[in-house]
Amino acid sequence: MKHRRGIDLTKGERGQPIYVGEAMDVMADVTRMMQWECIGGRCARCEREGWVDRWELQQGRSSIVLSEIAKRLRCRGCGNKTGNKVILGRLPRD
Structure with missing residues (x-):
């Protein structure tokens, strides 16, 4: 499907985060x-990646640090809770 001005509205990965890397500054707010x-988070055991709704995390809190998020990550694939990493991404800006 195309917009009347030629913009392709059916791009596959629209709205999906683009992986940037692991969070080096775990004390970032x-x-x-x-x-x-x-x-997002990456499982240390099965290497599965998943993205977190950061707006839901921030709701009702004045600040939240990435190290707090890392402690609470649990893999939905294998159930691993230890050694999981916080990853960062960015939304496509096209």
């Missing part, structure tokens, strides 16, 4: 991140 930056 989530509330100070840009709107297009995303937070």
Whole structure:
């Protein structure tokens, strides 16, 4: 499907975060991140990646640090709770 001005509205990965890398600064405050930056987790055992709704995390809190998120990550694939990493991504801005 195309928009009347030629914009392709059926792009496959539209809205999916683009992987940037692991969070090096685990003391960073989530509330100070840009709107297009995303937070996710990677399982240390099975290497599965998943993205977290950061707006839901921030709701009702004045600040939240990435190290707090890392402690609470649990893999939905294998159930692993130890050694999981916080990853960062960004939304496509096209």
